[in-house]
Amino acid sequence: MIIELHLLQSFPVSNLNRDDTGQPKTATFGGHLRGRISSQSLKRSARMLFQQYGLDTSEVGVRTKRLLDNVVDSLVREGRDRDQARVVATAALQQLGFGLDAAKGLTQYLLYVSGEAVGHLTGYCQRDWDTLTAFAAAKTNAQQAKVKVDKTRQADARRILDASRAADIALFGRMIADNKDLNVDAASQVAHAVSTHVVVTEFDFYTAVDDLKPHDESGADMIGTIDFNTACYYRYANVDTTQLAHNLPGDTDLVQRTTKAWLHAFINAVPGGKQNSMAARTMPDTLLGVVRERGAWNLANAFLKPVIDNDLMAGSTRRLMDHFTKLTGFYGTSQIHTATAASVSGDLPEHDGVRIVRSVDEFASAVLSSAEA
Known part of the structure; x- marks a missing residue:
């Protein structure tokens, strides 16, 4: 089975994943500038959570x-x-x-x-x-x-x-150039997150004052700027449980616990860039989990044309679900086992073939039980 996780997650003022100049990473998509979070950043954020979701220290790599x-x-x-x-x-x-x-x-x-x-x-x-x-x-x-x-x-x-x-090596793979026999094919694929709308990088001008400065002196003792943006991101990742079982041979329990940890960790993964300055600790609003026999659909093309709705999350959710419905209508559903969706805001339109649940626990339970069926 292949589990696909589609998330919509809005961040306020943040610089979660910056480039070599210190600016938030971006990408041109659909002819427009979008915010971007690299897959490497998201994978590391998820890896750091695996032990919180059922994996032991001895079951993760370094x-x-x-x-x-x-x-x-x-x-x-x-x-x-x-x-x-x-x-x-x-x-x-x-x-x-x-x-x-x-x-x-x-x-x-x-x-x-x-x-x-x-x-x-x-x-x-x-x-x-x-x-x-x-x-x-x-x-x-x-x-x-x-x-x-x-x-x-x-x-x-x-x-x-x-x-x-090593659960995370089984998920994300390993390449050792000096000894190819030790390479591991990844069971999980992770996309760069892209904003569903056009973004503009902004600048926070800050000053700091010396606490021990004499009272008769004025002015700042340090000045600078921090780049940031605000964006609603579409995030996508998948895991092939058959490949995962191949990478973790003979341990069905570890495969199941790794799959569960993968799902919960990616839902909760938030990159750590500039968090002490900006505390952009938000959770995904819209979740769509698809369990399929084969194939994989990244739904980023739902946002090829930037979302311009005043309510970006509601507009992005409609785009996501509508695009999924169009793909299933055009390509069919023979490869799809189940589709489950949930939304914090409740702004989730009904779609044929998609089960709507009301909490993250229900969502995770539905996805994982479908993958094990």
């Missing part, structure tokens, strides 16, 4: 370049000398085929590993301590050394970087 330092710390806790532990851990990463800048203590690129990777790599170092010590001594340029990974080492690398119980 993105890091800092395996070396963490393994060294682990070896030291197990009684090894720190300097020698660093030599051995460096040799282990190199022997397993990972490029490493040993001087900085970083792998050459950001690795996506399970929460158990540090423990597995620590065990590998302890087991092959003498061999790794000899390997390190034989290298004249340890920082740049790379070796051809034999079958035995490939098996060790697969065990250390095993992701068969």
Whole structure:
């Protein structure tokens, strides 16, 4: 089954996901400038919520370049000398085929590993301590050394970087350029969120005053500007539960809990950009969940022509539901199992084939039970 999640979410003054100049990200869509939140930002926001919705720390992964330092710390806790532990851990990463800048203590690129990777790599170092010590001594340029990974080492690398119980790696996939055997095909696709209407970037001019300034002095002690916009976004994500089950083999319970965590996390995901300054902590207003046997429909073209209604949420909701109805009328519904919708404001028109529910709990229950049927 494939679960599709369509959300309409309005944010007040905010800069949730900024570009390299500090401005809120934008995109030209339908010939008009729209607000945008990148899929990467939304995925990270969702990942940070997985443990709040039923997943254990051991069931989620970690993105890091800092395996070396963490393994060294682990070896030291197990009684090894720190300097020698660093030599051995460096040799282990190199022997397993990972490029490493040993001087900085970083792998050459950001690795996506399970929460158990540090423990597995620590065990590998302890087991092959003498061999790794000899390997390190034989290298004249340890920082740049790379070796051809034999079958035995490939098996060790697969065990250390095993992701068969890492829910977020199963959802979002993983690419390891140095060892393609460790790649994971993503079970979930996430779109960039785009505003349903035209946006204009605005600027907040701010000043700050020194609290200890003498009373006879006036003027600001710091001035600046912060870019922001206000926008109603269309958000879309899907998850293929068949691919998810393939990525998490033999654990039906974990697959079900991961699917539930995915749904709730994406409904509640809000990027953290400038939140301390703007507190744009709003929730989605309109939710549409579609469970289908195959295929996938991003409904962004409902907003190819910008919404201009005074009530942007109501106008956007009508556009979304009307576009879904037109697609089902044109392409048919043979691939669609169920469609469920809910709205905080209650501004949800009736549509054939769409079940209307009145709360997020009812919505989640209907979507998840349909996907398991």
